Amino acid sequence: MIEQTLILIKPDGLKKSLTGNILTRLSETKLKIVGAKVIRVSRELAEKHYAHLKGKPFFEELIKYLTGELHQTPRVLAMVYEGEEAIAKVKKLAGATNPEEAEPTSIRGAYGRILTSGIFENAIHASSGLREAEGEIKLWFKPEELVSHLYPVEEAVKEKIKELIWA
Numbered sequence: 001m002i003e004q005t006l007i008l009i010k011p012d013g014l015k016k017s018l019t020g021n022i023l024t025r026l027s028e029t030k031l032k033i034v035g036a037k038v039i040r041v042s043r044e045l046a047e048k049h050y051a052h053l054k055g056k057p058f059f060e061e062l063i064k065y066l067t068g069e070l071h072q073t074p075r076v077l078a079m080v081y082e083g084e085e086a087i088a089k090v091k092k093l094a095g096a097t098n099p100e101e102a103e104p105t106s107i108r109g110a111y112g113r114i115l116t117s118g119i120f121e122n123a124i125h126a127s128s129g130l131r132e133a134e135g136e137i138k139l140w141f142k143p144e145e146l147v148s149h150l151y152p153v154e155e156a157v158k159e160k161i162k163e164l165i166w167a
């Protein structure tokens with residue numbers, strides 16, 4: 001089945017200049033990249049992304065991780081990859097969430113570590129299932145930012161939206 005999956009290169013990945021290496025590994029999957037952007041992640045976006053982990057003892061630290069506060073690197077590279085079994089393919093390449101349990105040759109096995117605070121610093125996030133992928137893609141991307149749509153879109157006229165334009 002053709003799927004789309006959300007991949008985030010998290011602030012530790014950017015701080016350690018791992019972007020190129022991770023993209024090279026992702027190209028092994030032969031999947032197609034259909035959207036990409038660098039984002040300064042707000043607390044609100046981080047909380048929405050990790051809403052299912054609210055209540056965990058590491059939640060507050062996790063929010064600081066994704067917003068970049070933890071690494072003084074407020075940047076995340078968000079991407080959507082598309083193709084046959086995209087979710088499983090990227091999950092396999094990413095490796096287990098816990099870097100100590102991840103295959104040594106997986107992205108998290110190679111680049112992840114456990115911080116003394118207990119947080120798994122694992123360089124990337126990848127959608128874990130079909131439902132998660134849909135929610136995450138819709139949370140991180142607008143339809144116009146993707147060159148291919150798996151989920152229905154509609155046209156809407158929006159007025160009085162404040163946005164930055166070139167001066």
Ligand code: CMP
Nearest residue numbers: 058062097118119120121122124125126
């Ligand atoms: P990610 O794939 O982005 O999804 C949730 C994140 O929370 C995960 O990567 C880790 O960074 C972190 N995480 C998940 N479970 C734990 C845990 N048990 N202890 C510490 N950090 C965790």
